Amino acid sequence: MPDSPLNSPLNSPNSSAFRRPTRASALTRRSLLTGAGALGIGALLTACGSDGKKAKADSAGSAESGPWSFKDDRGKTAKTDQLPQKIVAFISTAAALHDYGVECTGVFGPSEPIGGKPNPQAGDLDLTKLTGLGQAWGEFNIEKYAALQPDLLISNMFPPPDLWFVPAESAKKIEALAPSVGITGGRVSLRQPLKRYTELAQSLGADLTAKKITDAKARFDRAEKTLREAAAAKKADGGLKVLAMTGDAEQMYVGVPDSYCDLNYFKELGVDFVEGEKSDEFGFWEFLSWENADKYHADLIMIDNRSTALPAAELAKRPTWNRLPAVKADQTTPWSMEERYSYAGFAPVLEQLAAAITKSKRLV
Numbered sequence: 395m396p397d398s399p400l401n402s403p404l405n406s407p408n409s410s411a412f413r414r415p416t417r418a419s420a421l422t423r424r425s426l427l428t429g430a431g432a433l434g435i436g437a438l439l440t441a442c443g444s445d446g447k448k449a450k451a452d453s454a455g456s457a458e459s460g461p462w463s464f465k466d467d468r469g470k471t472a473k474t475d476q477l478p479q480k481i482v483a484f485i486s487t488a489a490a491l492h493d494y495g496v497e498c499t500g501v502f503g504p505s506e507p508i509g510g511k512p513n514p515q516a517g518d519l520d521l522t523k524l525t526g527l528g529q530a531w532g533e534f535n536i537e538k539y540a541a542l543q544p545d546l547l548i549s550n551m552f553p554p555p556d557l558w559f560v561p562a563e564s565a566k567k568i569e570a571l572a573p574s575v576g577i578t579g580g581r582v583s584l585r586q587p588l589k590r591y592t593e594l595a596q597s598l599g600a601d602l603t604a605k606k607i608t609d610a611k612a613r614f615d616r617a618e619k620t621l622r623e624a625a626a627a628k629k630a631d632g633g634l635k636v637l638a639m640t641g642d643a644e645q646m647y648v649g650v651p652d653s654y655c656d657l658n659y660f661k662e663l664g665v666d667f668v669e670g671e672k673s674d675e676f677g678f679w680e681f682l683s684w685e686n687a688d689k690y691h692a693d694l695i696m697i698d699n700r701s702t703a704l705p706a707a708e709l710a711k712r713p714t715w716n717r718l719p720a721v722k723a724d725q726t727t728p729w730s731m732e733e734r735y736s737y738a739g740f741a742p743v744l745e746q747l748a749a750a751i752t753k754s755k756r757l758v
Contacts, residue, residue, distance in 0.1 A: 464575055464597050467590065468555045472573035477599060478545035482527070484559050487548050487577070487591075489517025490734035494595035494607060500525040500542050502534050503559045508701045515700070517734045532561050536568060544572040548594070550587070550735075552580040552678075579735070580678070581652065584659035587735040610738035617744035618663065624748040625664030632756050637668040637690055637720075638729050640679075640698035641709060646687045647679040649729075654678070656733070656740075660747065668692055687714040694754045695720045696729035696747075719757040725750075 463473045483491065485503035492498070501524050505516045525542060527535045547568065549557040557576050560568055577590050596602055628634040638649035638657055648670035651657035661667060668690045670680035682689055695718070697703070709715050720726060727750035730743045 462597065464594060466575040467551060467578040468576050470574075470576075472546065472575050474545055474573060480542055480545045481598070482539060482542060482544045482547050482572075484549040484557075485513075485519075486515045486517070486732050486734040486739075487550060488524070489515065489519050490591050490736040490739060491548075491595055491598070492517060492519055493610065493734065493736040493738040494592070494600035494602075495604065496595050496598045496600050498524060499544070500527055500539065502527040504529055504701050506701065508699075509705075513701060514730055515732050515734070517736075517739055531559060534559065534561055534564060534568065536564060536571075539568065540571055547572050547574040549574075549576060550579040551576045552578075554578055577735070579655050582655050582658065583662060584655040584735075584740065587655055588737065588740070591735045592737075607737075610736070610741060614737035614741040614744065617741045617748065621660070621665070621744045621748040621751070622663045624751045625660075625666070628751055628754075628756075629664060629666065633666060634693045634751060634754055634756055635668055635691060636665055636694045636696060636751070637692035638696040638698075640700075640729075640731070641684075641704040643704070643708075644684075646682045646684055646715075648682060648690065649679060650677055654731070656730070656743070665747070665751070684712050684714050687712070688718060691757075692718070692720050693725060693757045694750060695726045697726055698731050699728040700731055720754075723755070723757055725754040725757070 461473065461475055462477050463471050465471045479499075481488075481491070481496070481498045482500040482502070483498045485501045485505045488498040488501045501519070501521075503515065505513050505519075505521055505526065506529060507513055525538060527533075527538050547557070547560075549560060552558060554576060556562065557565070557574060558579075575594065577587055577594065579587050592602070600607070602608075625634075638651070638654070640647045640649075648668065649657055650670045650672055651661055651667040653672075657667060670690075673679055673681040697706070697709070715721060727746060733739050733743055
């Protein structure tokens with residue numbers, strides 16, 4: 395991807411960067427928000443069995459003392475002389491690893507509270523124990539990163555090969571300081587990144603037989619079943635159309651479900667989405683002026699919950715938004731676009747969407 399779309403993706407949707415000639419591309423990248431998968435941990439947990447230590451040394455590399463390696467979704471193999479201890483990661487990546495008991499030293503990306511509540515991208519992290527390298531796009535502090543003497547850098551990709559929130563203009567300097575791992579979160583099912591983060595955590599020493607981890611997977615499985623059943627029930631009752639969106643001061647952006655791993659996965663479970671049309675070569679959004687916000691009928695609207703998205707109070711100031719049937723019927727629900735790729739992170743997301751679908755009615 396060209397450098398220019400990376401200047402403002404997940405930062406303030408009202409920033410001047412969005413009004414540059416490359417604005418459409420920037421918004422496409424901004425809209426990127428994870429997506430991954432659910433299959434794989436069962437097999438990994440089974441593989442651990444009573445011999446968890448042996449399983450940890452499987453495909454990704456050894457969690458014991460000695461050399462460590464992991465082949466990422468770029469096809470690159472990160473290698474270190476011993477198990478990485480000083481890990482620096484994108485905020486939701488660090489949160490996902492934390493769910494597996496793997497702790498990071500530093501983080502980058504949006505982590506400040508939203509409306510007085512913890513940032514959803516930070517998961518259960520204790521941010522007071524982590525070194526922050528920057529909140530907004532382009533704020534990756536190379537000096538602070540180098541001072542941490544990192545062993546490993548990890549981030550998502552939307553799509554490969556760029557590491558999310560690692561500025562393209564500084565990428566070579568940053569990656570020269572430590573090996574890096576990139577996990578794909580775009581144009582795949584959520585099942586894939588969930589599986590890959592489980593493998594990565596396992597390679598970094600996670601005990602997949604730990605009760606916290608097996609409980610999280612069990613809750614995820616139950617939530618998946620609940621969402622599948624909720625979607626099937628609505629289909630049998632005439633159907634329910636769901637639209638995923640974000641917005642800024644100038645436009646409303648309708649998600650292209652197949653480009654987002656979570657929406658892609660929800661479709662697999664039977665959720666019927668409005669199919670936004672690709673507005674540019676990146677293909678993550680359809681760009682609509684607020685005057686055309688009613689282009690699609692939706693019975694339920696999923697609203698981007700990131701700090702960079704237009705908040706509810708601002709959405710309410712737009713007459714065309716208020717006239718949407720789903721908004722008038724109060725049939726909206728948060729869209730966790732950049733939820734962490736872990737079973738602990740996505741189980742509540744599935745539960746929330748299932749509840750919203752069950753509660754919502756088909757609108758005429």
